[in-house]
Amino acid sequence: MSYVELNDIRVSYDNKTDILKDLNLSIEKGELVSLLGPSGCGKTTTLRVIAGLIEPNDGEFIVDGKNLTKVPVYKREFGMVFQSYALFPHLTIKENIAFGLKLRKEKKSSIDKKVKDILAITGLGELGDRYPKQLSGGQRQRVALARALVIEPKLLLLDEPLSNLDAKLRVAMRIEIKRIQSQLGITSVFVTHDQEECFSISDKVAVMNKGIIEQFDTPEEIYKNPKSEFVARFIGFENFFDLTPIEKGKYKTVDGTTFLSTRQWEPGKHIGTIRPDDIDIVSNTESTATNTVSGTIKVRTFLGKSYQYEIETSIGALLVNEVDDVIYQVGDTVTLMIPAHKLIIV
Amino acid sequence: MRKNAGLQIFAWIVFAFLIVPLIIIVVTSFGTNSTIQFPIKGFTFDWYGKVFNNESFMNSFYLSLEIAFIATVLALVVGIPAAYSLARHKVFGRNWIKSFFLSPTIVPGLVVGYAVYQFIVIQFQFPIFQGLLLGHFLICIPYVIRVVGSTIEQLDFSIEEVSWTLGCTKLQTFIKVVLPNITSGIFASFMLAFINSFNNIPVSQFLSGPGVTMLPTNLMNYIEYNYDPSVSALSVVLMLGTIVLMFIIEKTLGLTSIS
Amino acid sequence: MTQQRRLPYIILAPGMILLIVFLVLPLVSIIFPTFFDGGFTLTHYISFFMDEYNMSIFWRTIRISLIATLFCVFLGVPTAYYISQSPKKWRGLLMSITLFPLLTNSVVRSFAWITILGQSGIINTTLKNIGLISKPLTLLYTEFSITVGSVYLFLPLMVITLVGILENIDSEIMEAAETLGANRFIAFMKVILPLSVPGIIVGSILVFTGSLTAYTTPQLLGGNRNIMLATFLYQNATALGNWKGASVIALIMIAATVIVMKLFDWVAKRMDKRGEASA
Numbered sequence: 005m006s007y008v009e010l011n012d013i014r015v016s017y018d019n020k021t022d023i024l025k026d027l028n029l030s031i032e033k034g035e036l037v038s039l040l041g042p043s044g045c046g047k048t049t050t051l052r053v054i055a056g057l058i059e060p061n062d063g064e065f066i067v068d069g070k071n072l073t074k075v076p077v078y079k080r081e082f083g084m085v086f087q088s089y090a091l092f093p094h095l096t097i098k099e100n101i102a103f104g105l106k107l108r109k110e111k112k113s114s115i116d117k118k119v120k121d122i123l124a125i126t127g128l129g130e131l132g133d134r135y136p137k138q139l140s141g142g143q144r145q146r147v148a149l150a151r152a153l154v155i156e157p158k159l160l161l162l163d164e165p166l167s168n169l170d171a172k173l174r175v176a177m178r179i180e181i182k183r184i185q186s187q188l189g190i191t192s193v194f195v196t197h198d199q200e201e202c203f204s205i206s207d208k209v210a211v212m213n214k215g216i217i218e219q220f221d222t223p224e225e226i227y228k229n230p231k232s233e234f235v236a237r238f239i240g241f242e243n244f245f246d247l248t249p250i251e252k253g254k255y256k257t258v259d260g261t262t263f264l265s266t267r268q269w270e271p272g273k274h275i276g277t278i279r280p281d282d283i284d285i286v287s288n289t290e291s292t293a294t295n296t297v298s299g300t301i302k303v304r305t306f307l308g309k310s311y312q313y314e315i316e317t318s319i320g321a322l323l324v325n326e327v328d329d330v331i332y333q334v335g336d337t338v339t340l341m342i343p344a345h346k347l348i349i350v
Numbered sequence: 351m352r353k354n355a356g357l358q359i360f361a362w363i364v365f366a367f368l369i370v371p372l373i374i375i376v377v378t379s380f381g382t383n384s385t386i387q388f389p390i391k392g393f394t395f396d397w398y399g400k401v402f403n404n405e406s407f408m409n410s411f412y413l414s415l416e417i418a419f420i421a422t423v424l425a426l427v428v429g430i431p432a433a434y435s436l437a438r439h440k441v442f443g444r445n446w447i448k449s450f451f452l453s454p455t456i457v458p459g460l461v462v463g464y465a466v467y468q469f470i471v472i473q474f475q476f477p478i479f480q481g482l483l484l485g486h487f488l489i490c491i492p493y494v495i496r497v498v499g500s501t502i503e504q505l506d507f508s509i510e511e512v513s514w515t516l517g518c519t520k521l522q523t524f525i526k527v528v529l530p531n532i533t534s535g536i537f538a539s540f541m542l543a544f545i546n547s548f549n550n551i552p553v554s555q556f557l558s559g560p561g562v563t564m565l566p567t568n569l570m571n572y573i574e575y576n577y578d579p580s581v582s583a584l585s586v587v588l589m590l591g592t593i594v595l596m597f598i599i600e601k602t603l604g605l606t607s608i609s
Numbered sequence: 610m611t612q613q614r615r616l617p618y619i620i621l622a623p624g625m626i627l628l629i630v631f632l633v634l635p636l637v638s639i640i641f642p643t644f645f646d647g648g649f650t651l652t653h654y655i656s657f658f659m660d661e662y663n664m665s666i667f668w669r670t671i672r673i674s675l676i677a678t679l680f681c682v683f684l685g686v687p688t689a690y691y692i693s694q695s696p697k698k699w700r701g702l703l704m705s706i707t708l709f710p711l712l713t714n715s716v717v718r719s720f721a722w723i724t725i726l727g728q729s730g731i732i733n734t735t736l737k738n739i740g741l742i743s744k745p746l747t748l749l750y751t752e753f754s755i756t757v758g759s760v761y762l763f764l765p766l767m768v769i770t771l772v773g774i775l776e777n778i779d780s781e782i783m784e785a786a787e788t789l790g791a792n793r794f795i796a797f798m799k800v801i802l803p804l805s806v807p808g809i810i811v812g813s814i815l816v817f818t819g820s821l822t823a824y825t826t827p828q829l830l831g832g833n834r835n836i837m838l839a840t841f842l843y844q845n846a847t848a849l850g851n852w853k854g855a856s857v858i859a860l861i862m863i864a865a866t867v868i869v870m871k872l873f874d875w876v877a878k879r880m881d882k883r884g885e886a887s888a
């Protein structure tokens with residue numbers, strides 16, 4: 005049994021449509037798990053179920069062997085970092101951070117020490133006596149983190165904590181969060197819709213779609229082996245085409261060409277997908293050879309480090325990124341090579 | 351999904367406190383007994399007939415409408431340009447002048463009425479009607495300054511500048527660009543001023559004479575000597591008026607705009 | 610260019626003149642004589658404050674206004690919070706329930722309490738019918754009835770002022786407090802209440818100064834024995850024919866209003882540590 009378990013969680017706000025449909029998730033102690041998915045897929049809802057801000061219609065939520073499904077939010081002792089930070093505007097930074105400790109009726113000396121320590125860890129040292137309005141966005145974000153961490157939560161929940169920061173600060177803060185999280189060994193759930201952010205920070209990623217988890221794996225696994233078309237699309241596979249499985253590792257395209265793939269295949273899967281980076285443009289190859297297809301260049305876009313070509317082929321339009329010195333023109337006919345070890349079947 | 355039973359009960363007791371007394375009035379207006387009773391015996395519309403046939407009530411009703419309407423319009427005519435000027439122009443002592451325009455709210459209504467009565471009616475021998483009108487103008491002007499003023503402040507100044515660059519004079523711009531964009535504020539302040547003028551008692555209390563008595567004052571005087579359901583019936587008529595106004599406001603501006 | 614600079618004053622002039630001629634001058638004309646009796650004098654004010662009867666009216670007015678204000682805060686804050694937390698489609702209805710009394714004539718609203726509290730009013734009839742009392746209780750024409758009437762008159766104002774403030778408080782703040790271990794009640798007391806202080810103060814100014822200068826409620830619900838400042842002014846000016854006395858009371862009412870406003874503002878500034886007046 006895992007440290008945190010969500011079993012068959014169902015949530016509906018209006019008792020008509022299910023926002024979460026029998027969602028299952030297991031998190032090991034000390035892990036940082038991300039919920040990744042497009043807007044409206046139910047990430048925040050999942051996090052709020054974990055926090056206890058929403059009671060699920062069905063299913064159970066277990067931490068450390070204890071069923072917490074009906075335990076009210078204020079008794080769960082989880083730290084939560086809100087997207088808006090939700091700092092108390094009428095309290096100083098120190099008072100904000102001490103809020104949870106005071107409710108636990110800790111001794112003043114112990115509170116002072118803990119607040120001081122967490123201010124140091126989060127790099128807020130001198131700012132303790134200011135009010136939230138007097139801080140920058142990044143500083144506020146740290147206060148929100150410090151306030152959630154100082155109660156030594158069993159679980160740390162972060163809902164898009166970086167989305168209000170500018171690009172540079174986001175990168176700096178995510179490194180910071182990862183550092184503090186692993187330093188303190190706090191089991192964490194991190195919500196984001198930014199895949200780079202997600203991959204860089206997480207031990208495991210749950211890719212969500214319309215209230216279910218499509219894939220739950222390490223970032224590397226998800227990047228390399230998406231299990232469904234949705235996951236593949238979401239993490240940057242842009243080329244999709246129908247294939248007919250013939251035998252293990254061997255497929256036929258709609259125009260009869262044989263495509264080989266060294267990647268896994270599960271019965272029922274019949275869509276080939278590959279990243280634009282992984283397709284090669286080759287000249288002088290017969291278009292009937294295996295794993296090749298020919299087509300005409302329709303659009304060329306300069307991306308900086310490479311050119312992107314949109315190529316009309318007999319198996320559909322394909323996007324190809326090429327760094328080559330050879331620059332093709334719109335209207336050129338080219339042959340595309342789809343490497344067997346890069347072709348994924350979903 | 352997350353309800354708090356204690357808070358809910360508390361709030362609904364308060365809502366009951368706010369609304370039940372008025373419902374009681376509605377019920378008592380249908381009683382057949384010649385004094386007010388609750389629960390009522392019998393059922394009749396007679397008291398409504400009595401109200402509409404009471405010449406004194408009807409006259410004061412028309413007077414109240416007339417005064418409230420003219421006072422409000424006068425306040426708009428004087429107040430809208432003033433509010434615009436305070437919002438847009440560099441005026442020396444701007445905050446002070448604004449407070450001055452809002453000052454009738456600080457002076458208690460009865461004192462306003464008393465002062466106007468002493469000065470205008472007694473000393474300068476103005477007719478009571480004019481006194482009433484001025485007193486009610488004083489009630490209305492702060493609403494215009496406040497509501498129209500904040501609407502103008504929220505209006506993007508650059509649309510006026512664009513209009514100037516396109517060749518409109520300042521007056522044309524005010525009429526063609528500013529006014530059409532602040533109609534909701536003007537309407538809201540009209541409603542607020544009208545309702546408050548119509549309902550006001552203290553200001554009119556001194557300003558009353560033979561044939562010139564505002565409806566609320568008239569009703570109040572009537573209550574001191576009578577305790578019959580015609581008071582309830584008239585109250586219900588006034589409440590219906592309130593409902594109609596609230597409905598108009600809700601449909602045009604939304605109720606939140608006047609709160 | 611000079612015409613440009615004069616324009617605003619030309620626009621402001623009509624309103625200013627009307628206010629000066631029909632508000633300031635009348636006020637001065639009634640207040641001025643209270644300071645002159647041959648020469649400059651404060652005797653009218655000193656004797657007002659030395660007179661026991663006058664002072665009993667003064668303190669009654671303060672007392673009733675204060676109690677009404679406290680009740681409006683006590684009843685208004687949770688109710689406003691409830692409204693601000695309710696779903697959008699309900700909020701309109703709840704706001705209407707609150708606004709409706711506010712927009713209804715205050716004579717009507719006071720009259721409602723006559724029918725409830727009077728000798729043969731609803732409370733007395735009900736209590737008699739179930740046999741709890743044999744003689745009617747004296748509820749009407751007491752300080753109690755004025756206080757109830759004042760709370761009834763001004764509670765909507767308090768609620769509406771507070772809803773405006775509470776709606777702007779990020780709901781995640783309440784949730785943050787809960788995740789940190791505060792139950793609903795504690796979170797309300799420690800977070801929502803302090804954040805609504807600016808609204809409570811604005812509302813309290815409205816209720817307190819409103820009750821302090823109210824005329825209709827004490828007139829209809831107070832009777833002859835429970836006179837307040839406004840009714841006292843009216844009595845002086847009409848029945849007693851004491852113009853100067855009425856003017857003295859007028860200035861006292863204005864002064865009390867201004868002092869209360871300044872006092873509350875001062876409290877608000879001291880309590881609002883964020884350096885901003887609104888939440």
Ligand SMILES: Nc1ncnc2c1ncn2[C@@H]1O[C@H](COP(=O)(O)OP(=O)(O)OP(=O)(O)O)[C@@H](O)[C@H]1O
Pocket residue numbers: 017018023041042043044045046047048049050197
């Ligand atoms: N309080 C609510 N009442 C009704 N529906 C809601 C409520 N909160 C969320 N929803 C709906 O539930 C769905 C999931 O919402 P959720 O906030 O969990 O999405 P999300 O994945 O966090 O999206 P985002 O990335 O935009 O934050 C959405 O369709 C949303 O409209």
Ligand SMILES: [Mg+2]
Pocket residue numbers: 047048049
């Ligand atoms: Mg979300």
